[in-house]
Amino acid sequence: xxxxxxxxxxxxxxxxxxxxxxxxxxxxxxGEFVAxxxxxxxxxxxFLNVAGLLEGFDTGKxxxxxxxxxxxxxxxxxxxxxxKIGFIFQxxxxxxxxxxxxxVDVPLRYRRMKAxxxxxxxxxxLDLVGLGSxxxxxxxxxxxxxxxxxxxxxxxxxxxxxxxxxxPTGNLDxxxxxxxxxxxxxxxxxxxxxxxxxxxxxxxxxxxxxxxxVDGQISDFKSYETRATEGFAAAAAP
Amino acid sequence: xxxxxxxxxxxxxxRTPGLTALMVLAVAIGIGVCVMTLTIYHAMSGNPIWWKSxxxxxxxxxxxDPNEPSDKERPSLPPDQLTYRDAEMIWSSDIPKHSVIxxxxxxxxxxxxxxxxxxxxxxxTRVTTTDFFSMFEVPFAFGNAWAxxxxxxxxxxxxxxxxxxxxxxxxxxxVGRTIRWNDREFRIVGVLAPWQPQPKFxxxxxxxxxxxxxxxxxxxxxxxLRVDTYGNSSCWKPDPINSFEEFMRSECVxxxxxxxxxxxxxxxxMQSMLDAYTDxxxxxxxxxxxxxxxxxxxxxxxxxxxxxxxxxxxLVGLAFAFLAVCLINTIGLLLAKFLNGAALSGVRxxxxxxxxxxxxxxxxxxxxxxxxxxxxxxxxGALGLAGIRALYSIxxxxxxxxxAGYRGLAHMDLSSYVTAVVxxxxxxxxxxxxxxxxxxxxxxxxxxxxx
Numbered sequence: 001x002x003x004x005x006x007x008x009x010x011x012x013x014x015x016x017x018x019x020x021x022x023x024x025x026x027x028x029x030x031g032e033f034v035a036x037x038x039x040x041x042x043x044x045x046x047f048l049n050v051a052g053l054l055e056g057f058d059t060g061k062x063x064x065x066x067x068x069x070x071x072x073x074x075x076x077x078x079x080x081x082x083x084k085i086g087f088i089f090q091x092x093x094x095x096x097x098x099x100x101x102x103x104v105d106v107p108l109r110y111r112r113m114k115a116x117x118x119x120x121x122x123x124x125x126l127d128l129v130g131l132g133s134x135x136x137x138x139x140x141x142x143x144x145x146x147x148x149x150x151x152x153x154x155x156x157x158x159x160x161x162x163x164x165x166x167x168p169t170g171n172l173d174x175x176x177x178x179x180x181x182x183x184x185x186x187x188x189x190x191x192x193x194x195x196x197x198x199x200x201x202x203x204x205x206x207x208x209x210x211x212x213x214v215d216g217q218i219s220d221f222k223s224y225e226t227r228a229t230e231g232f233a234a235a236a237a238p
Numbered sequence: 239x240x241x242x243x244x245x246x247x248x249x250x251x252x253r254t255p256g257l258t259a260l261m262v263l264a265v266a267i268g269i270g271v272c273v274m275t276l277t278i279y280h281a282m283s284g285n286p287i288w289w290k291s292x293x294x295x296x297x298x299x300x301x302x303d304p305n306e307p308s309d310k311e312r313p314s315l316p317p318d319q320l321t322y323r324d325a326e327m328i329w330s331s332d333i334p335k336h337s338v339i340x341x342x343x344x345x346x347x348x349x350x351x352x353x354x355x356x357x358x359x360x361x362x363t364r365v366t367t368t369d370f371f372s373m374f375e376v377p378f379a380f381g382n383a384w385a386x387x388x389x390x391x392x393x394x395x396x397x398x399x400x401x402x403x404x405x406x407x408x409x410x411x412x413v414g415r416t417i418r419w420n421d422r423e424f425r426i427v428g429v430l431a432p433w434q435p436q437p438k439f440x441x442x443x444x445x446x447x448x449x450x451x452x453x454x455x456x457x458x459x460x461x462x463l464r465v466d467t468y469g470n471s472s473c474w475k476p477d478p479i480n481s482f483e484e485f486m487r488s489e490c491v492x493x494x495x496x497x498x499x500x501x502x503x504x505x506x507x508m509q510s511m512l513d514a515y516t517d518x519x520x521x522x523x524x525x526x527x528x529x530x531x532x533x534x535x536x537x538x539x540x541x542x543x544x545x546x547x548x549x550x551x552x553l554v555g556l557a558f559a560f561l562a563v564c565l566i567n568t569i570g571l572l573l574a575k576f577l578n579g580a581a582l583s584g585v586r587x588x589x590x591x592x593x594x595x596x597x598x599x600x601x602x603x604x605x606x607x608x609x610x611x612x613x614x615x616x617x618x619g620a621l622g623l624a625g626i627r628a629l630y631s632i633x634x635x636x637x638x639x640x641x642a643g644y645r646g647l648a649h650m651d652l653s654s655y656v657t658a659v660v661x662x663x664x665x666x667x668x669x670x671x672x673x674x675x676x677x678x679x680x681x682x683x684x685x686x687x688x689x
Contacts, residue, residue, distance in 0.1 A: 045683075049683040054681075074593050078590055079590070087589070097252065107589040107590050110592075111590065
């Protein structure tokens with residue numbers, strides 16, 4: 001379970017302060033598929049970075065799978081991130097000079113797993129996303145959809161409880177986007193909690209719950225269908 | 239993980255080969271210059287007889303001008319050589335285990351007759367007492383040193399250096415053969431094995447790194463044949479010197495004297511004897527300056543005689559300053575390279591790498607650059623030393639002996655290799671600390687969105 005209570009995050013540059021998150025409170029239960037929507041600059045990505053332990057926060061309380069993360073050292077946060085969280089990015093973020101096998105290997109290396117266990121997990125994850133026969137391919141030799149699937153395999157290889165996805169279909173055409181979405185749903189059905197930041201209406205619609213963020217605060221917790229009925233477009237307007 | 243990090247380093251080098259080569263080159267040039275200067279400095283400042291350095295003492299007595307010291311730059315030191323009669327007094331003492339009095343001269347070596355098999359050749363000659371060989375542990379290839387009685391006789395016998403024997407007799411055992419030194423026949427009783435103490439501590443007068451003499455003859459031949467010194471002679475008293483005998487009786491200093499004193503008791507007795515001797519001589523009108531008789535061990539002797547010139551120390555300092563400049567450049571290049579890969583580090587952070595993991599990964603990369611720099615730096619150092627050797631081999635013929643000595647210094651030894659590798663790795667790792675730390679501290683989120 002992911003629980004945030006009154007989280008605030010302020011970016012300071014010279015005399016300017018930007019309140020990226022204000023009293024942000026959210027609970028995501030195990031096994032949920034939550035879409036986070038909102039206009040550009042609303043704080044969606046900041047929320048995802050804080051949730052993924054890539055950034056700290058100024059005030060509030062955050063518990064990830066029972067651990068209070070606010071007092072953890074960098075080593076502890078990194079270990080927690082490695083074991084509990086998988087990331088999927090809009091730009092895939094595969095390491096260009098490593099082949100697909102070695103890319104998926106990266107998080108497992110930081111977990112200090114033995115070689116044979118890593119090998120099993122890598123092959124299993126790549127099979128799951130349909131890239132079992134492309135292990136030696138370099139990222140540049142794959143299509144965008146294949147690269148994103150490789151990135152998903154990398155995120156899944158460590159068997160995380162949470163999958164954090166930042167615009168996972170943003171760089172894909174509609175066909176590939178649908179394939180990636182199907183894959184995410186399949187992963188969610190297998191028990192992984194997914195939190196996905198997206199502008200994609202179809203993606204948001206297919207999530208179990210939709211969290212709408214405006215000006216660093218949650219404005220709505222309803223499902224997409226409910227919000228659409230109540231005037232989604234009006235709420236999303238900047 | 240180190241093996242994994244090493245693989246990542248290789249991948250990184252393949253990604254930016256030009257930048258990597260530039261960094262290795264920067265480290266290598268700095269290391270090469272340092273190794274070159276340190277090798278020469280190390281050879282210059284070495285003690286060639288360190289194992290008995292605290293038993294061998296140069297003897298110096300201050301017989302100099304009452305109005306000014308013999309060396310105005312080092313007024314506390316007595317002259318670095320002795321008068322003939324003071325040297326004879328030291329030789330006659332039974333306190334030292336061994337004692338050597340000697341000077342450098344020269345002569346013409348020629349065959350016993352026309353069929354000798356070699357042309358006359360000029361040779362530097364050491365006129366010395368026989369203890370020279372045992373005291374300084376000079377190695378023999380053939381034969382032995384002459385007996386002590388031969389010094390006083392003097393007997394017409396001599397010892398050849400390894401090089402002279404090679405030149406005249408093709409390296410064959412020449413012991414027992416007779417050759418002429420100037421106009422007198424000498425029988426060869428010994429041939430040295432290769433021997434080149436650096437610095438030439440026992441006589442620093444004509445160049446600290448000269449090669450040893452080519453021929454050695456018993457001490458009393460100096461007086462018997464009125465052999466001129468080819469070394470330094472210094473005089474302060476305006477006495478008339480019109481003959482060799484007057485020169486021997488003068489206050490001119492031109493003889494080197496060394497004694498071997500195996501323990502502190504012998505050293506104290508020798509010091510007392512010297513003080514008593516000069517006090518007695520002072521009553522007879524000699525030694526007008528305050529008592530300043532010294533027994534100086536080899537290490538201190540090399541320092542007193544400034545074997546390592548301040549120029550050399552400055553050169554070493556400059557070499558390290560140059561290395562620092564190279565390393566500062568390397569720091570800049572490392573920063574550029576690492577920051578260029580910040581996005582990849584951001585991805586790794588997102589996937590669970592801690593700051594320490596990122597730091598270690600980059601330090602392994604720095605280590606690989608350091609090893610490359612060390613290897614190339616050694617090559618540059620060897621190249622530089624080869625250049626020095628070549629330079630000294632084409633200078634004036636008159637300075638041949640000194641040049642040969644410097645050529646001898648310009649060789650890398652085990653300590654040079656160890657120095658280069660340790661220096662390169664330590665220096666480069668230090669240079670890499672900040673860039674590696676910096677990349678580990680970057681906020682990954684910024685780079686993840688932008689990649």
